[in-house]
Amino acid sequence: SQQGEEDPQALSIQEGENATMNCSYKTSINNLQWYRQNSGRGLVHLILIRSNEREKHSGRLRVTLDTSKKSSSLLITASRAADTASYFCATEDSGGGADGLTFGKGTHLIIQP
Amino acid sequence: DAGVIQSPRHEVTEMGQEVTLRCKPISGHNSLFWYRQTMMRGLELLIYFNNNVPIDDSGMPEDRFSAKMPNASFSTLKIQPSEPRDSAVYFCASSSRTGGYGYTFGSGTRLTVV
Secondary structure (H helix, E strand, C coil), X not given: CCCCEEECCEEEEECCCCEEEEEECCCCEEEEEEEXXXXXXXXXXXXXXXXXXXXXXXXXXXXXXXXXXXXXXXXXXXXXXXXXXXXXXXXXXXXXXXXXXXXXXXXXXXXXX | CCCCEEECCEEEECCCXXXXXXXXXXXXXXXXXXXXXXXXXXXXXXXXXXXXEEEECCCCCCCCEEEEEEECXXXXXXXXXXXXXXXXXXXXXXXXXXXXXXXXXXXXXXXXXX
């Protein structure tokens, strides 16, 4: 079953602009993670934010988490053509953390050069 | 580290044949996960292991699917008999802890059942 729902499903922007993707989920979580998938490749872990954190940064990435709204956002600043990929949020449900990650269907991001 | 290694990268087989997908997790990782990815259903967790022990196989679609992890460095996912609706990309991922850490994914096996 799907837990995270990304929004939008697809996003096309110009190189240099910022890209924002959103994720909503349904249950209580231990943490929320964002992954990138290039076409034909496996997923790459980008960043993890725990349920007691509100914001986290990693390079050009900024993630926010609002547990009251059960939502998260991923911001990529100063986008580059190499950022073209699908981005997935994934949640680890609270209750031991041993249940595996549940992924959304992803946002397909296209950076126009 | 070579990362999570999956084989084969591509598999084309006829309906009814047995298919075996293989995975070598990252050394030292004690959790291993098998996912299936399709356009319609996205990424689905099939089964996961902690310390080589299957913990939850509720995502395995049918009895035709089985998975084993005989040791810490090897896992297989078997489909017998295969059906066209099993066509998908199958990913293996490993993690260093039980919960709270990111996963490292393999490059996947693209399975086509004709």
